[in-house]
């Protein structure tokens with residue numbers, strides 16, 4: 001099976017400082033890749049370069065045979081509205097706060113060609129239910145929702161079109177522990193049922209344990225260890241991963 005996303009020698013520098021360097025991996029359809037590491041290890045830099053949100057300095061990112069880094073801004077934006085989805089840590093970065101909950105979900109459907117109002121509204125209702133938001137609140141704006149609800153709405157907005165690749169940046173970050181657990185459970189159900197392909201950045205090993213098939217451990221912008229999630233977490237080879245797993249390091 002050919003890779004959905006193929007990354008080779010990706011590098012991003014901020015002046016003399018390394019954001020990330022020498023990152024190479026293949027992501028296959030239906031696979032979830034977790035990226036973990038302490039604060040400043042380069043996780044967010046890597047994710048934003050992969051998703052074309054900021055330009056890389058070297059390397060290649062190929063999605064479904066297309067060179068992402070060579071695309072025009074318009075082509076990349078189109079990809080972002082259709083085949084790709086991006087779940088931000090802060091739901092406010094991924095939602096349109098002035099638009100109703102139903103509008104937030106429906107808008108993505110319209111971007112891929114849906115035109116019939118009734119169909120769009122019923123798809124939005126169905127997705128609100130799937131992410132455990134009362135569909136009766138479809139006409140409310142997300143500003144009145146709790147943090148957990150906003151995050152679930154952001155997930156609905158991103159998944160409604162059945163994207164081929166989902167990027168997630170700390171999807172459970174910034175939420176209360178009990179809310180995190182529920183969201184994680186919901187995400188796991190969606191990932192499994194939809195057979196999603198995803199790249200998930202997190203400092204929380206519980207998130208990757210539940211969601212990721214494979215894991216990449218980053219330190220100082222470099223990938224120090226990679227492998228199947230259970231293998232890496234149960235039998236870490238690199239000293240840094242051993243520290244992460246034993247929770248000696250405060251990650252964030």
Ligand SMILES: Nc1ncnc2c1ncn2[C@@H]1O[C@H](COP(=O)(O)OP(=O)(O)OP(=O)(O)O)[C@@H](O)[C@H]1O
Pocket residue numbers: 014017018019020037038039040041042043044045046203252
């Ligand atoms: N816009 C920027 N300008 C300059 N340096 C940056 C910028 N963004 C990130 N860096 C630097 O690049 C390195 C990697 O940072 P990055 O934010 O990618 O790490 P991270 O693992 O995502 O951390 P966190 O979990 O805190 O978000 C750090 O040394 C950071 O200081």
